[in-house]
Amino acid sequence: MRFMVIVKASKDSEAGVMPSTELIAAMGKFNAEMVKAGVMQAGEGLHPSSKGARLTYSGGRAGVRRGPFDLTNDLVSGFWLIETKSLDEAVDWMKRAPFDGGAEIEIRQVFSAEDFGEALTPELRDQEARLRAQTEKK
Amino acid sequence: MRFMMLMIPAGYATAAAGTMPSAEAIAAMGKYNEALKEAGVLITLDGLHPPSMGARVSFPGGKPVVTDGPFAEAKEVLGGYWMIDVTCREEAIAWAKRCPASENEVIEIRQVMEMSDFPDDVQEAAAGSTELQGRPEH
Numbered sequence: 201m202r203f204m205v206i207v208k209a210s211k212d213s214e215a216g217v218m219p220s221t222e223l224i225a226a227m228g229k230f231n232a233e234m235v236k237a238g239v240m241q242a243g244e245g246l247h248p249s250s251k252g253a254r255l256t257y258s259g260g261r262a263g264v265r266r267g268p269f270d271l272t273n274d275l276v277s278g279f280w281l282i283e284t285k286s287l288d289e290a291v292d293w294m295k296r297a298p299f300d301g302g303a304e305i306e307i308r309q310v311f312s313a314e315d316f317g318e319a320l321t322p323e324l325r326d327q328e329a330r331l332r333a334q335t336e337k338k
Numbered sequence: 339m340r341f342m343m344l345m346i347p348a349g350y351a352t353a354a355a356g357t358m359p360s361a362e363a364i365a366a367m368g369k370y371n372e373a374l375k376e377a378g379v380l381i382t383l384d385g386l387h388p389p390s391m392g393a394r395v396s397f398p399g400g401k402p403v404v405t406d407g408p409f410a411e412a413k414e415v416l417g418g419y420w421m422i423d424v425t426c427r428e429e430a431i432a433w434a435k436r437c438p439a440s441e442n443e444v445i446e447i448r449q450v451m452e453m454s455d456f457p458d459d460v461q462e463a464a465a466g467s468t469e470l471q472g473r474p475e476h
Contacts, residue, residue: 247450254447287392291404306393306409
């Protein structure tokens with residue numbers, strides 16, 4: 201099973217304060233362990249929302265609003281993609297992440313083609329497989 | 339530059355476990371994904387199961403505390419994401435505008451941090467961990 205681990209934004213991440221060298225080194229170690237265990241597939245940090253935008257869709261038209269966005273508990277600052285056997289295993293890995301001081305992460309299961317059942321027609325399934333094969337080559 | 343397009347569907351925070359997009363929505367998104375791929379813009383994409391099937395881990399005082407989903411206080415949650423490679427934020431916005439999103443969906447665009455965005459000492463501390471991410475630097 202694949203999981204997305206969503207790291208929540210903080211005052212610092214929104215202010216563009218880069219993590220300390222110590223924290224980056226600790227994260228690097230943690231990432232290395234996950235890679236060694238064949239768990240980590242990707243991990244990225246995001247620039248503050250001030251460099252971003254939001255789009256809303258109404259009547260077939262898209263409206264654009266530039267960041268920054270309110271710092272709620274739902275704002276994102278980074279993520280990992282990991283592969284584990286269960287949610288519990290994903291949780292166990294993430295308990296070891298070198299976070300502190302009220303940091304929060306959210307773990308969410310990624311859809312796989314099998315999850316869609318009948319809704320994913322054979323044609324759509326082929327399209328999806330082609331798409332994946334090509335993007336994974338990048 | 340890499341950007342994440344974060345899909346935020348209203349109401350997904352309280353969606354029941356096993357909630358799936360409709361066949362029509364999947365077909366429309368498939369076409370859009372195909373267009374992203376044809377243009378050489380798409381790096382990867384995923385959909386996420388509802389938060390009711392996930393968990394949150396917070397770190398008060400550095401100790402992990404696990405909360406199972408759904409998350410009562412969550413207003414906005416991710417339903418999925420695209421990772422794209424474009425020349426600027428405007429191009430990312432132009433692509434997001436073309437998304438066949440519905441009126442209850444918002445797309446947030448966020449720039450991904452590249453190692454070159456970090457100061458030298460941080461780059462040194464993180465040396466080696468970019469290869470761990472399984473993708474070369476852009």
